[in-house]
Amino acid sequence: MRMTDIKSLTPGELRLYLESFHMPRYRADQIFRWIHVQLARNFDEMTNLPATLRTGLRESFAWNTLRMEDRQISALDGTQKFLFALPDGNFVESVFMRYRFGNSVCISSQVGCRMGCRFCASTLNGWERNLAASEMLEQIYEIRRITGEKISHVVVMGTGEPLDNYDNLVRFLRLLCCEEGMNLSQRSITVSTCGIVPRIRKLAREGLQITLALSLHAVTDERRREIMPVAETYTIEETMSALRFYYETTGRQVTFEYTLIRGVNDSVSDAEGLSALALSLRAHVNLIPVNPVKERGYVETGAEAVQAFKNRLEKSGVNVTIRREMGRDIDGACGQLRRRHILS
Incomplete structure (x- = not known):
């Protein structure tokens, strides 16, 4: 009989x-506080719990834990990447x-990924399974235990497609975000x-009042299908309609994540198309020069061209930033996390 995962209980x-x-x-309030x-x-x-209660808890509940297998620290910016072993x-x-x-933590939501985005390492070895809520929480908790530092921001941008879980x-x-727990602001x-x-x-x-970020990466359906298989199912028009609904329902500004790939999606017409999409939703645009993945052949847009692309968006009235890539030298930047059994 499968035991209930106590860390995933409200x-x-x-x-x-x-x-x-x-x-x-x-x-129950004491136990929840001990956990979270x-x-x-x-x-x-x-x-502060009776021994009989602790025995009963051990016999009745599963306790998901993560074990740190490896820890890498970037020589460039001090970013730390952790490899955690799951119970299975x-x-x-x-x-x-x-x-x-x-301090910000980027967590994974799945073991592997089935979305198949061409520039991303997370999908290379396929999808194995979803993570439980407790396994997502434990990535944050274990990093807090190890570093001893407070976490003020969390991004669910690691391995996996969050909405697929x-x-x-x-x-x-x-x-x-619950008041009885870590109580992080949504x-x-x-x-x-x-x-x-x-x-x-x-x-x-x-x-919820979280920020939703769309991995857009192309402004036409044809080009988006080339690099993102999800575009075979949902057109840009359908996606923009859903994002408009999200914005109007929550009042939360949407972010477009746009990975710049040399010769693929960084032309003047791409900038114009991206400006039109962003302005239609009052979206923020986050530009990300594509990060190296050894199994992929994509090359990042040069620094001057990235700045020129940004300038075109700004002249159109778009709120735009260039992401500061953290941990690139330890394969810890955007698109570089992957499903591993050991670190190479």
Whole structure:
């Protein structure tokens, strides 16, 4: 019989479970705090609980933990990339980055990815499984334990397509932001998607205030299909309609992630097309020179051309930034995380 994953339970769900132990409400609140605030590594650390209760918890609940297999630190900017082993023997990568505004963690939402984006390393070895909400949380918690530093921002942009793991993603977001737990501001969370239209619309109705980032990367359906298989299912027009619904429903500005690839999507006409799409949604544009992936043949747009592309967008009235790539020398930058069993 499969045991219930205690770290994925909301405070209300945990209280209901504890009723079967005839325990008062405050015990459930203590356990939740031990897990999500004090970051206990096991039930034995919950020292203000009766020994009989701790024994009952061990016998009744699964306790998902991650084990750090490797840690790399960038010589360029101090970014840290972690390889975590999951309980079933699979592995995920996560990244810890320091910015002036605070510390940010980029987490994975799946083991592998089935979206097949041509420039991304995450999809190279296929998809294995979804991560539970607890396994997404534990990437953040374990990095906090290891570094001893506070996390102020979380981006779900690592391996996997978050909206392909929808139910676990939403549960993760609610747990991360609940007052009884880490209580991270929803506005400090960004979820990136390649554009699963029905899930974008569904997410809009969840009542969340997170930032949604679309991996756009091309301004015509023909070119987008060449680099992003999801475009075979959803056109740019359909995707923009879903994003407009998201913006109008949540009031949250959408971000376009646009990876610049030399000779593929960095022309003047590409800039004009991107400006039109961004202005139609009042979207922010984040330009990302494509990062090297040894199995891919794409080449990044040069620095001067990136700046010229940015200038064209700004002249059109678009709010645009060039992403500061962190951890590139340790394959920790955008598009470089992948499904691994060991680090090469």
